[in-house]
Amino acid sequence: MKFSTVTNVGFALETYLIFVALQCLAAPIAIFLTRPEKVQRGDGSKVKIVLQDSWAAEMKELWKLSCRKDVLLLLPVFWASYFNQYEGNFEVYYFGVRARALIGLVSYIGTLLSSWLISRFLDYKKLCVKNRIMYSFYYVVIVHIIAWVYGWVVQSMYTANPPSLDWADKGFSRGLFVVILWEFSRQALQNWMYYMIATKTDNISELSRLSGILRGQESFSQAVSYGLNTKEWFGGRVPLAVNTILLGLAVVPTWLAIRDHEPIEHESNDESQTKARDEEETSVNSGEKADYIVKQAPVAE
Template structure:
């Protein structure tokens, strides 16, 4: 099955030479690969955490394990870009999927036998693995698609990634819906076995990811790659990028975007097992709608990219104001009452909408951030570093947040206050970066112009993709 539209070997005048597209090298196929791995690996991991504390009865051990996961993940995300650029995106993605089933198996042994040490081992495996996964996944999701379809393909990726928690929550709900699950407690141990089996499938799927230089876009443009000739050179590029003024100013929003790990405690404090399962399922439906809504605006071609980014920035701010005001009101009520709601209880809906609004606003910010970064460069090597920095900083923030939530903190007021302050501090520096940002807006013919600049402002380092398989190493072109 092939598409007859020729795209490889574009000439300077925008015409294409006679090579047909191969379906397994198209951007759509690769969006499904990256989405499928995200669906089964981190997606199902998120489904367990959407139960509150990985489905455990008490949140404190699991929060400590998750703090370890995200600490390690933060470091590996930062260095994931250079690693992916050296060993390849598909191998990085494969290694990034390995640790997830190990962690799920550890949660099973803890649930069934009370084993605690394996939870920490699983957390280490998952943290190391997840760092590589997020660095490679972000670069593929941002760098492979055609520029005009970037929001659309990012939405496909995020729908898959959110579909994993949705399926996982449906499984959990199906296994924990009986009357015996009305009260507080932990989920049934058989739930974890299904998750382990599904997450194992993500590992072989990753190997089918196409290498960047072989990707065939529908508009004939090429994925631009700048491969450094040594590990030292890769680390130097990462160091330069990390100290750029705009990246430094974005650090507060990188931290604020995923800091709200109090959500798991909120569910374990105030809801029974089957109510938590239902909340996880419904909240992810809201996440899908949020991703779809903002992606439609980000790909709206009647507006310039700068206008899309500006309008959606204010949209994200509005969503967070709404979500956090409502969250504070409900939290104060729950702190006084200390309820334990089942889904049949009158106060259940009030708490459900807190979680839905938190997830809805957070997903909108995630889409916006990824799209924003994708307009900073059209070189996938730099995108892998940018996505690694983003996910690395988000992971550090999650580690701190999970650590913060290993204690009760007066009914949740402390983590809520920290979240609110972080979000407030992030607005102004993010606006400064957006105000001065000049997004890359180019059409198909731009990909063939050799006078454009890469992140080092050396035009000679761009790849001349008119010759299939050409790739640039440092400043020397070699053919694979």
């Protein structure tokens, strides 16, 4: 037992050293990234950058953005999206080591499938961006209802008669699908949220602030959720209840945010050049017309 403990500690230290090395390498590698102003999107449009003159100005812009109505309306859904840290406790309470390993593999496959499905729809060009956002929001709500109703049913069964399941045991698939549905619904919500905020601005500096504010709120909710899950609250019912309430409360503010949202769609270089050429021709024609009027006007005696 002593040897096993020492081995585990050594393995943990080696794992942390790998992460430290990756973080140290990140800064010099970032120097070789292409500068944002040189980046060109797939549709030919350029990345817009508006930098502030000082840190004080940057903090002022950050504060103004944090107080915006649409950002405040999105806070509940960003809190709720990552609040379900009970999933890990659920696996520990009711599954053995082998079963948890299999659940980890299969649930990530479900996550990838969820991300692929909603991303394909969000990139569907035959619908306008506003409709893609609205329809995918309804899809996310329906998926969450299915996942959480099923999760509550299985949790109630497990609370009444707690199992300890291996992958070969009868009833293993019931609990497995709870985790898969939770991961599936959460990934769909994550993809939708970040797609939506990406359509709020074509300025990469403002987009960085938006992402930072809302991702910070996710981290805050994760920290609170982890603290809540340090205790076995009535067989997991309290964490589930808190997360369910948060998800329910987030629906109306999120719908209000997308109802008033006017997505910004990027123009390709060809479209931008055509637009500029049309404006120039309009300006020239207006000028010629004005000159003609001046020439034809009678001279006052």
